Amino acid sequence: MQSDDVLRRLKTVQGHLGGVIRMVEEDAYCIDVIRQIQAIEAALNKVSSRILEDHLNSCVITAIQGNDIKERERVLKEITEVFEMSTKV
Amino acid sequence: MQSDDVLRRLKTVQGHLGGVIRMVEEDAYCIDVIRQIQAIEAALNKVSSRILEDHLNSCVITAIQGNDIKERERVLKEITEVFEMSTKV
Amino acid sequence: MQSDDVLRRLKTVQGHLGGVIRMVEEDAYCIDVIRQIQAIEAALNKVSSRILEDHLNSCVITAIQGNDIKERERVLKEITEVFEMSTKV
Amino acid sequence: MQSDDVLRRLKTVQGHLGGVIRMVEEDAYCIDVIRQIQAIEAALNKVSSRILEDHLNSCVITAIQGNDIKERERVLKEITEVFEMSTKV
Numbered sequence: 001m002q003s004d005d006v007l008r009r010l011k012t013v014q015g016h017l018g019g020v021i022r023m024v025e026e027d028a029y030c031i032d033v034i035r036q037i038q039a040i041e042a043a044l045n046k047v048s049s050r051i052l053e054d055h056l057n058s059c060v061i062t063a064i065q066g067n068d069i070k071e072r073e074r075v076l077k078e079i080t081e082v083f084e085m086s087t088k089v
Numbered sequence: 090m091q092s093d094d095v096l097r098r099l100k101t102v103q104g105h106l107g108g109v110i111r112m113v114e115e116d117a118y119c120i121d122v123i124r125q126i127q128a129i130e131a132a133l134n135k136v137s138s139r140i141l142e143d144h145l146n147s148c149v150i151t152a153i154q155g156n157d158i159k160e161r162e163r164v165l166k167e168i169t170e171v172f173e174m175s176t177k178v
Numbered sequence: 179m180q181s182d183d184v185l186r187r188l189k190t191v192q193g194h195l196g197g198v199i200r201m202v203e204e205d206a207y208c209i210d211v212i213r214q215i216q217a218i219e220a221a222l223n224k225v226s227s228r229i230l231e232d233h234l235n236s237c238v239i240t241a242i243q244g245n246d247i248k249e250r251e252r253v254l255k256e257i258t259e260v261f262e263m264s265t266k267v
Numbered sequence: 268m269q270s271d272d273v274l275r276r277l278k279t280v281q282g283h284l285g286g287v288i289r290m291v292e293e294d295a296y297c298i299d300v301i302r303q304i305q306a307i308e309a310a311l312n313k314v315s316s317r318i319l320e321d322h323l324n325s326c327v328i329t330a331i332q333g334n335d336i337k338e339r340e341r342v343l344k345e346i347t348e349v350f351e352m353s354t355k356v
Contacts, residue, residue, distance in 0.1 A: 227351040231347045254323045258316055261315075261349075262312070262316040
């Protein structure tokens, strides 16, 4: 994984989430809190896309070029699964 | 594409959508209409997952086992793109 | 419901869906089909938002200004439910 | 806001996110990281729904029963906006 970029993004989300917790503690306006949570979710989606991109360009290529049919099937099945889940969260 | 299953699902969605249009024409309760639209979207998500599954097991395997690096990159980039879009619709 | 605008949008989606079915029948490229399905979902989200907007400005106002506490609770609960579902489809 | 429950949920998410950061630092399997991020998003959706529910049962009722038409319109418009955004993240 190109973990530097992913880590940096996740730590930014961590800071953002800390800010949202303070907003709730200070009794901020509900809708403002919801909007910040939605911004965090958009940032997390971006992180997932980056991780998937790295995964496709490493593990997936290796599995598909390899000789282990079961492993190839497993790797492709996982991609469909995270895609399907991404439409639900 | 295993187009029989995909086609069958899309035609079911088409019938469902016709039903929603009738509901609106007959001035059905707003929330009931929204719920039916959400059911249609869940069905469409399922169709997309099926299409992606078929795509991974055909075009993507061919591209990754082939010698055309540009083509391989293109095919993998598309998957990241539809994944990223799936988090937005 | 401002049903003219909603109906018009739903009929546009119906035409779009017919086009996607033809794409599958003519064995179009998988990723292109997925992108069209995602465009349909974005259009359906827009329709749901319009319906919700109308609902808030009619039934919800009536229920909240009325004297039936049970009815008010029911109407507000439905909004939370469609919001929660909207994050899942 | 019933901020105790919301705060508790957000702090659980904070712990979960810390775990995901450690997974990336320890070079965990990409797909496992994506799945944990999706679980965090599902938890955040639940928090947003809880906040919206509280908002509807407080500010929204007050605004709709009040005499300030502009304020009422503003409050209802915000709900449509967060609903529409919820379909995009």
